[in-house]
Amino acid sequence: MVSPAIVLMVIILLIPVVVALVFSFSSYSLGSNHIEWVGWDNYQRLFSRSTYQKMFSATLAYVAIVVPFSVALGLGAALLIHSLRFAQDFYKTIYFLPVMASLLAMAIVWEFALHPTIGIINDTLAYACDKPWLYNIFTGSWYGTDPVTSWYGNSCERGFPLWLGDKSYALWTVAFISIWQAFGFNMVLYLAGLSSVPRELYHASEMDGVSSAWSQFWLVTWPMLGPTTVFVVTITMIRSFQVFDTVEALTQGGPVKSTYVMMYAIYEKAIQQNLVGMGSAITIVFLIFVMLLTLLQHLLVERKVHYS
Amino acid sequence: MTHIKLQKINKQFGNTAIIQALDLSVVNGEFLTLVGPSGCGKSTLLRIIAGLEQQTSGHLFVEDVPVDDKKPSERDLAMVFQSYALYPHLTVFENIATPLRMRLLNVWQRLPVIRRCIPVTRQIDKKIHAQVTDVAETLGLTSLLDRKPGQLSGGQRQRVAVGRAIVRQPKAFLFDEPLSNLDAKLRVHMRAEITRLHQQLKTTFIYVTHDQAEAMTMSDRIAVMMEGQIVQVGTPEEVYRNPLDIRVARFIGSPEINILSGNIIDSDVIHLWGISINVPLCYSRQDAIEKGSAVALGLRAENIFLTSKNSPHCDVHMQGKVILVENLGAEVFVHVSLQRDNNAVIMRLSHKEAAGIGVDQMIEVGFLVEALFIFDSLGKRIDSITTQKKGASIPSAEINSPSINNIERLGAAEIASGISNV
Numbered sequence: 261m262v263s264p265a266i267v268l269m270v271i272i273l274l275i276p277v278v279v280a281l282v283f284s285f286s287s288y289s290l291g292s293n294h295i296e297w298v299g300w301d302n303y304q305r306l307f308s309r310s311t312y313q314k315m316f317s318a319t320l321a322y323v324a325i326v327v328p329f330s331v332a333l334g335l336g337a338a339l340l341i342h343s344l345r346f347a348q349d350f351y352k353t354i355y356f357l358p359v360m361a362s363l364l365a366m367a368i369v370w371e372f373a374l375h376p377t378i379g380i381i382n383d384t385l386a387y388a389c390d391k392p393w394l395y396n397i398f399t400g401s402w403y404g405t406d407p408v409t410s411w412y413g414n415s416c417e418r419g420f421p422l423w424l425g426d427k428s429y430a431l432w433t434v435a436f437i438s439i440w441q442a443f444g445f446n447m448v449l450y451l452a453g454l455s456s457v458p459r460e461l462y463h464a465s466e467m468d469g470v471s472s473a474w475s476q477f478w479l480v481t482w483p484m485l486g487p488t489t490v491f492v493v494t495i496t497m498i499r500s501f502q503v504f505d506t507v508e509a510l511t512q513g514g515p516v517k518s519t520y521v522m523m524y525a526i527y528e529k530a531i532q533q534n535l536v537g538m539g540s541a542i543t544i545v546f547l548i549f550v551m552l553l554t555l556l557q558h559l560l561v562e563r564k565v566h567y568s
Numbered sequence: 569m570t571h572i573k574l575q576k577i578n579k580q581f582g583n584t585a586i587i588q589a590l591d592l593s594v595v596n597g598e599f600l601t602l603v604g605p606s607g608c609g610k611s612t613l614l615r616i617i618a619g620l621e622q623q624t625s626g627h628l629f630v631e632d633v634p635v636d637d638k639k640p641s642e643r644d645l646a647m648v649f650q651s652y653a654l655y656p657h658l659t660v661f662e663n664i665a666t667p668l669r670m671r672l673l674n675v676w677q678r679l680p681v682i683r684r685c686i687p688v689t690r691q692i693d694k695k696i697h698a699q700v701t702d703v704a705e706t707l708g709l710t711s712l713l714d715r716k717p718g719q720l721s722g723g724q725r726q727r728v729a730v731g732r733a734i735v736r737q738p739k740a741f742l743f744d745e746p747l748s749n750l751d752a753k754l755r756v757h758m759r760a761e762i763t764r765l766h767q768q769l770k771t772t773f774i775y776v777t778h779d780q781a782e783a784m785t786m787s788d789r790i791a792v793m794m795e796g797q798i799v800q801v802g803t804p805e806e807v808y809r810n811p812l813d814i815r816v817a818r819f820i821g822s823p824e825i826n827i828l829s830g831n832i833i834d835s836d837v838i839h840l841w842g843i844s845i846n847v848p849l850c851y852s853r854q855d856a857i858e859k860g861s862a863v864a865l866g867l868r869a870e871n872i873f874l875t876s877k878n879s880p881h882c883d884v885h886m887q888g889k890v891i892l893v894e895n896l897g898a899e900v901f902v903h904v905s906l907q908r909d910n911n912a913v914i915m916r917l918s919h920k921e922a923a924g925i926g927v928d929q930m931i932e933v934g935f936l937v938e939a940l941f942i943f944d945s946l947g948k949r950i951d952s953i954t955t956q957k958k959g960a961s962i963p964s965a966e967i968n969s970p971s972i973n974n975i976e977r978l979g980a981a982e983i984a985s986g987i988s989n990v
Contacts, residue, residue: 463620464653466640468732469670478678479666483657 277547283540290536302541314517315525315542318431319501319549322521325435326442326500331492333439334446339481341447342454352451356444363441367509370437374423382420389416424510427518434506434519442499446492453488457481486565494557501550522546571596571772572617572740577626579612579796586612587796590626594740595789599766599773603783604793605819610776613793614742617774618647630739641670646733647742650749652725654717660728661700661713667736668696703735706768723754730765740772747782759785780820784808792816814947817866823901825941826872826913828865838863838942841906843884845937848952863950866941869901869916875934882934888913890929893922900925904933 284302286295306312341351358366373380388394395416399407407413415421423433461480470476504523507513513520513528522542530539572594579587586609594600602610615621617628619640628635635643646667654663669678676682677689704710707727717725726746733741743762747755763786766773777783783790784804791801792815799813811817817825830840838845875885891912892903900922903912915933917925925931942951 458651458653460649460651460653461655463615463640464647464649464655465666466620467618467645467647468667469641471639471641472675475670475675475678479655483655486657 280540280543283536284544285537287535287537289534291534298537302538303545305538306541306545311517311520312525312542315520315522318518318520319522321431322435322438322503322519323497323500325432326438326503327493327496329435330439330443330446330496330500331489333443334492335450335485335489337443337447338450338454339477342451352448355447358441359444359448361441363505364509366441367437367506371424371510374433376420376422376425379423381423385412385420386416388412425515427516430511430515430518434503434511437506437510438500438503442496446496449492449495450485450488453485454481457484490557490561490565493561494554497553497557498550501546522549571598571631572774573629573632574613574617575627575629577613577616577628578624579609579616579621580624585796587616587623590796590798592791592798592801594772594774597770597772598788599763599775599786601775601777601783601787601790602793603777603780603790603819606778608793609796610778610793611744614647614744614774614776618645618742619643644736644739645742646736646738646740647744648726648729648733648746650745652717652729652746652749654725654728654732656717659714659716660709660720661704663717663728664703664709664731664735665696665700667732668699671736672696699735703731706734707731722750723758726750726758730762734765734769738771740774743773743775745777747777747779755782762786781822784820790820792819794819811866811941812949814864814866814941814943814949817941817943821868823869823914823916826867826869828867828913830863830865832861832863833859838865840865840884841886845884845940847937847940847942849942849950850952862945864943864947866943867913867935867939869914871939872904872913872915872933872935874915874917874921875932883937885932885934887930887932890925890927890931893925893927895922904931906933 285297285299287298287302288295337351337355341348341355344351372378374382376382388398395407395413396402398412399405399410401407401410401413408417421429423429457480461484462476465476465480470479502523503521504527507519507521507524508527511519513524523546526539526542526546529535529542574590574592577587577590578585590613602613604610612621616623619635619638619642623636630643630645655666658666672692672695673683673689677686677692683689701710701713704713707730709724709727709731712720712724712728717728720728726749729746746762747758750758759782762773762775766786775782775786787804789801790804790807792799792807792813794813794815800807800811800816802810807816807820811820814827818827828840830838830845832849833839833844836846836849838847838849873882875882886906888904888906890902891905894901894903898919900917900919902915902917902922902925904915905912913933940951941949944950
């Protein structure tokens, strides 16, 4: 008699992975009534074509930007809110609202805000273009450089960047929107972790000669937040690998495949272009990636974390 | 010489006054215990001394220097917490080294990689290492230096906490109920250890506990705190043999003192269950000598004797029924109902004296009048306190009790005759 949990796990988790693995060696399309085996062709394409190289670099760059920033911002917000004596709930609400809001709806709002000509972001940035003293501050001409060569001065002349349409800005913009949306969640997790730090440790550290907030953070807070940090980093990393909504709504993998993340690539290949074989190959590579990263994190970080 | 002085310390949390106009002087090098029931404010007072809480008003001096504005890290005091508060992620060595590292190394010298680039760091590290191993040897922790607190027993953790306090050689040590989390046997052992440590270090120890046995066995002086005020300060001997307040008499001593209810029927005459007792009384308030006013008579368990057996000549004799016999091995506590009061009195008898006494047996008991403590209706001591009578000295001048101040003013002759014109 096999236990129900194993049965469920096999059906829901393992069998689909095996099916994807099988399809990745074929050029199957949904709806066709025969399978053509192509062997390692899909994988060969995956590791040689430039499109897929861009896919890997976009995904890794995206994760490398989003994870540190959203963890750090979450921790910073939690520390600040934890130290407040009143209005704690007010700030918690403000920072958690983006998490609760529908990501697709928010993405569309951001799309409007980031519009190059009618969007509020560029409008606000352009506000200082004709105010001389502000213009001088932002362009850095107060320490002697030619204002037109600075980023701000240049943008005033030529127009502010196309945040979602320019290949050097698009990924950062999408990452920014994700960080904005995600750090509230990390903040809540860190707040829970902070309240579990025993207060007497802070008193003991004061008696031991800790006088600055930084020393106290390094000696007491950060080590006690170890388990929370492991959890937050893991969750954030998994979620950032799974990014899809913002890319699909805002950039569709463009411009020039600069935001062509793996999830979007799977969707495009397997669903839009009905190349299930290719889509499955990308899925398997994605799975291996996530497994490797989790393993790496487990080996490097978890050993050092203290679980009391 | 006064080492630590508290002057009119007040502490309020919202509208509740936890500590009220408290004065206390701690002599250099002494072991002072702050003892009292739970909730009396002794831990709060200790934290005020440490600087972890700020007093609402009042002043605190350490070696005659006001420290009210100083942070805990600047007061040069060390504290051992009830829950030990060891850093769980650091080894025993690192825990003990932390106070030294915080004070001897600056921020850069404490950072993991950069510290190697600063040349002086190595020397300071060696110094710290030497001091920590020294302290570890004193406390018997040398074999445990690489373990984390989670891998230690309660007693070992407590020693690490003490080590962390000692290593800095501070001006005074503050102990906040350090033995509360230990089992009874270990507690008795650690009491002796801490006393030995005090003799070795000769530094001021301020020790907070709710256990009167710890206070009695370990201290040079005891300060009994009740409801935010210090009721009596004195040596254990003074506090035990000469309590100035009924609350002190009840709190100190195990088993609890027997309290009998009586009346004043004349000056210097007390009526107890139909028996008239002549006791010289000193009053500080006029209404205390009113005829009929109630008084409480305190009588310690060891001062009640079995008059039918080998007892000294007693002033007062009574009959009573045994309702409970508690055998502790070397001694026996016999609970006797004297049929006049609702509470039974407890007698402390030796094993031999108690032989043959059973429950429901009628026995004859007696006591000497000079063993009585007389307290008025407000709980203040009103029988005279002279050295000849009770074998105790008049306590030191730090007492707030008005009756003691009045007795000092009365003068020796008046005390002896027991008449007061107040």
